[in-house]
Amino acid sequence: MMRAPNSTMRSSPWLRLHALIVFAFLYLPIAVLILYSFNAQGVGGFPPHHLTFDWYRQLLADDAIWDSVLNSLQVAFAAMAISLTFGIPAALALDRAKFPGKALFRRLVLLPLILPGIITGLSLLMLFQFSHTNLSLLTIMLGHGTALISVATTEVFAGLQKLDRAQEEASLDLGANYWQTFWRITVPNLKLPIIGAALLIFTLSMDEIAVSFFLIGRENTLPLEIWGRLRRGITPEINAISTIIFGFSLIAIVLWYRLRIHAEGKAEIGAELMESAVSAEY
Amino acid sequence: MFSRAYRSAVTVPPLTWVIIFLLVPYVIMFCYSFWSVTPSQTIVHFWNLDNYKELLQKPLYWETLLRSMWIAVRVMLFSLLLGYPLAYFLSFYGGKRKDLLYQMVIIPLWVSYLVRAYAWKTILGSDGVLNAVLQYVHLIHEPANFLLYSPFAVVLTLTHIYTPFAFLPVYAALEHVPRNLIEASHDLGATPSQTFWKVIFPLSIPGVVAGATFAFVLSLGDFLAPLLLGGPSGIMISNIVVSLFGAAYNWPLGAAISLGMLIIVVSLLFLSERLEKRWSYS
Numbered sequence: 001m002m003r004a005p006n007s008t009m010r011s012s013p014w015l016r017l018h019a020l021i022v023f024a025f026l027y028l029p030i031a032v033l034i035l036y037s038f039n040a041q042g043v044g045g046f047p048p049h050h051l052t053f054d055w056y057r058q059l060l061a062d063d064a065i066w067d068s069v070l071n072s073l074q075v076a077f078a079a080m081a082i083s084l085t086f087g088i089p090a091a092l093a094l095d096r097a098k099f100p101g102k103a104l105f106r107r108l109v110l111l112p113l114i115l116p117g118i119i120t121g122l123s124l125l126m127l128f129q130f131s132h133t134n135l136s137l138l139t140i141m142l143g144h145g146t147a148l149i150s151v152a153t154t155e156v157f158a159g160l161q162k163l164d165r166a167q168e169e170a171s172l173d174l175g176a177n178y179w180q181t182f183w184r185i186t187v188p189n190l191k192l193p194i195i196g197a198a199l200l201i202f203t204l205s206m207d208e209i210a211v212s213f214f215l216i217g218r219e220n221t222l223p224l225e226i227w228g229r230l231r232r233g234i235t236p237e238i239n240a241i242s243t244i245i246f247g248f249s250l251i252a253i254v255l256w257y258r259l260r261i262h263a264e265g266k267a268e269i270g271a272e273l274m275e276s277a278v279s280a281e282y
Numbered sequence: 283m284f285s286r287a288y289r290s291a292v293t294v295p296p297l298t299w300v301i302i303f304l305l306v307p308y309v310i311m312f313c314y315s316f317w318s319v320t321p322s323q324t325i326v327h328f329w330n331l332d333n334y335k336e337l338l339q340k341p342l343y344w345e346t347l348l349r350s351m352w353i354a355v356r357v358m359l360f361s362l363l364l365g366y367p368l369a370y371f372l373s374f375y376g377g378k379r380k381d382l383l384y385q386m387v388i389i390p391l392w393v394s395y396l397v398r399a400y401a402w403k404t405i406l407g408s409d410g411v412l413n414a415v416l417q418y419v420h421l422i423h424e425p426a427n428f429l430l431y432s433p434f435a436v437v438l439t440l441t442h443i444y445t446p447f448a449f450l451p452v453y454a455a456l457e458h459v460p461r462n463l464i465e466a467s468h469d470l471g472a473t474p475s476q477t478f479w480k481v482i483f484p485l486s487i488p489g490v491v492a493g494a495t496f497a498f499v500l501s502l503g504d505f506l507a508p509l510l511l512g513g514p515s516g517i518m519i520s521n522i523v524v525s526l527f528g529a530a531y532n533w534p535l536g537a538a539i540s541l542g543m544l545i546i547v548v549s550l551l552f553l554s555e556r557l558e559k560r561w562s563y564s
Contacts, residue, residue: 015371019383022368025442026390029401032411033393036404090296097289105297108304114496115547116503118520122527122540123307130310146303149296178288207394209506214527223396230400230510242397249392257385274451274492 030246037239055240065241068225075141075212075221076205082145083201084194087152092186094153095160110154112147113273117210120147125214136217143215144205151204152197154273159193192259199256203249308544314537323531333538343522343539350518353437354502358448360441361497362490365448369489370482373456384453391446399507402439406430406511431513439511440501447500448493455489456482487561495554499547519543 040050059065090109094102112120124143128135167189171181187194209223216224222241229235316329337343372383390398405411406429413425429435459482467477505520512518519539526536 015367015375018367019371022364022445023386025364026387026445029398029405029442030390030393032404033397033401086296086299089292090300092292093289093296096284097293099289099293099297105300108300109296111304111548114499114551116500116520116543118503118505118523119540119544119547122523122536123311124303125527126310126314126533126537127303127307142303146299149300178285178291203392207392209396210503223394226394226396227506230396238397238400242394246393250389253385253389253392257381261381274447274496 033239034243034246036236037243039236055236059237059240059244062237064220065222065225065237068220068222071137071219072206072222075137075144076202078141079144079148079205080198080201082141083148083152084198086145087149087197088156088190088194090149090153091156091160094157110150113150113154117147117208118214121211121214124211128215134217135215137219137221139215139217140212140221143211144208147208147211148201148204151201151273155193155197155200156190159190163189192262196256196259199252199259203252206245311537311541311544314534315541317534319532319534325533333535336535337538337542343519346517346522347519347542349433350502350520353433353440353516353518354498356437357440357444357501358494358497360437361444361448362452362494364441364445365493366452366486366490369449369453369456373453373459387446387449390442395443396506398443399439399510402435402442403430403511406435406438430511431516433512433516435511435513436507436516436518439507440504443507444497444501447496451489451492451496452486453489455486459485484561488558491554491557491561495550499550502546503543 037055038051038053040052040054090105093099094106099105121143124139124146125135127133128139133139163186168181168185171185172178176184207223208221209227212221212224213227220228222245226238226241229238313327314325315333316331317325317327318330318332319325368387372380372387376383403410407413408425408427408430410430412429413422416422417425463481463485464477467481472480502518503520505518505524508516508518508521512521520543523536523539523543526532526539
């Protein structure tokens with residue numbers, strides 16, 4: 001009998017073993033992180049002999065970390081607002097308008113998706129230096145917002161491709177103006193891609209470090225606070241905060257996954273984002 | 283159906299934003315790369331090619347660039363070697379657990395990049411997990427300290443980070459391989475390995491190209507993993523840029539290197555776009 005690859009067949013043991021090894025590789029650091037957040041000896045010593053909540057207690061009393069969490073939340077919400085405000089029209093423009101330089105525009109919008117953060121960060125740093133703008137949380141917000149327009153545009157554009165224009169046409173024929181049609185027909189139809197984009201932008205911004213690294217003023221975002229501590233030395237508190245964030249991310253990602261399944265029946269999350277970043281084939 | 287007013291309303295705001303915050307910064311970066319720094323550390327707008335001459339003449343720069351590219355090539359290859367068979371396994375043998383397994387691959391992406399890199403430091407260090415385990419099973423007697431602070435540590439960490447990125451587009455491509463093509467191939471007498479190499483693999487090439495481009499470009503521009511785990515022998519080109527923008531204070535030279543990286547990235551994008559078109563199934 002032929003071994004046709006289809007889901008009813010058993011796979012080769014080598015493929016299974018490979019999958020097992022890759023999963024072990026992907027989860028080893030996460031397991032270590034969670035384990036060490038409860039390790040009484042901090043980060044030294046293996047296997048841990050004594051488990052404790054001390055690091056979590058210390059974390060609760062650590063104002064600098066919580067300040068940076070608040071800063072990161074502010075940045076993430078601002079980035080979400082900026083990138084949706086410009087990303088949604090950008091997707092509409094790519095879908096519906098013809099203008100000179102459209103191909104270049106598309107390239108530019110999507111470039112930060114694949115460009116190493118250092119280039120986006122440095123080019124913005126030079127812009128702010130050139131325009132005598134002081135670095136602060138605001139500059140980080142502008143940086144994240146600009147870089148993540150790419151995410152909003154891609155996600156919304158994918159939604160637009162599936163949208164039936166007849167509804168919008170009917171709305172316009174029946175006398176609604178473009179503004180009304182946009183808010184009452186276009187946006188509700190794009191609800192899921194927009195929420196998906198917003199969630200994605202939020203989590204990406206919360207974890208972003210390469211762009212923030214160059215645009216930081218006096219106040220730290222959480223990843224930069226963590227970076228500062230890692231550079232100074234080893235602090236098990238970092239394991240504790242990371243474990244907590246991992247918990248939240250887990251909820252966010254499962255939520256998002258459900259949303260996508262709901263919207264499309266399948267969830268190749270991220271794949272199309274990467275495809276569009278690389279090939280920009282609209 | 284969309285009026286001129288509508289089309290300009292969706293085009294002009296994002297276009298303006300993108301010009302100010304993406305195009306202009308690249309132009310400023312371009313200009314900086316032709317300026318110079320006086321010995322008293324002020325940047326003067328004196329147009330010259332000295333930065334580029336220095337890049338070509340000083341071995342430090344192009345040797346580091348080559349080493350970074352070699353690290354990025356290894357990360358790209360290892361990520362694909364880990365990601366491709368995993369994607370194949372999930373796509374063809376995932377069965378009912380497909381969704382769960384897919385989520386398990388992308389969940390690590392939601393754990394802070396920094397924290398995962400740091401976790402590898404905990405694993406590879408001389409009193410780390412790996413050494414403890416190796417000593418526990420009496421494979422070694424003295425802690426091995428060549429693991430951390432080496433290009434090996436950087437490649438390992440970056441491979442860990444970019445394996446899901448390599449997996450995603452490959453998985454999407456494999457999911458889109460028409461199953462009846464595979465059946466046809468079997469019916470016509472092809473062996474499983476012929477079916478793989480002549481039908482499945484060619485159809486997955488666009489995904490491989492997207493994943494490879496991501497892994498290569500993003501690891502080429504990384505500067506945090508080398509700082510955390512690389513040691514002196516694991517320094518990458520972006521680390522030089524960071525120091526030129528920091529303590530070494532030579533923004534023009536740093537801008538020239540960044541621009542070089544930008545050019546490498548954009549040319550790779552053009553190349554992969556061509557490759558994807560060449561191999562895309564339609």
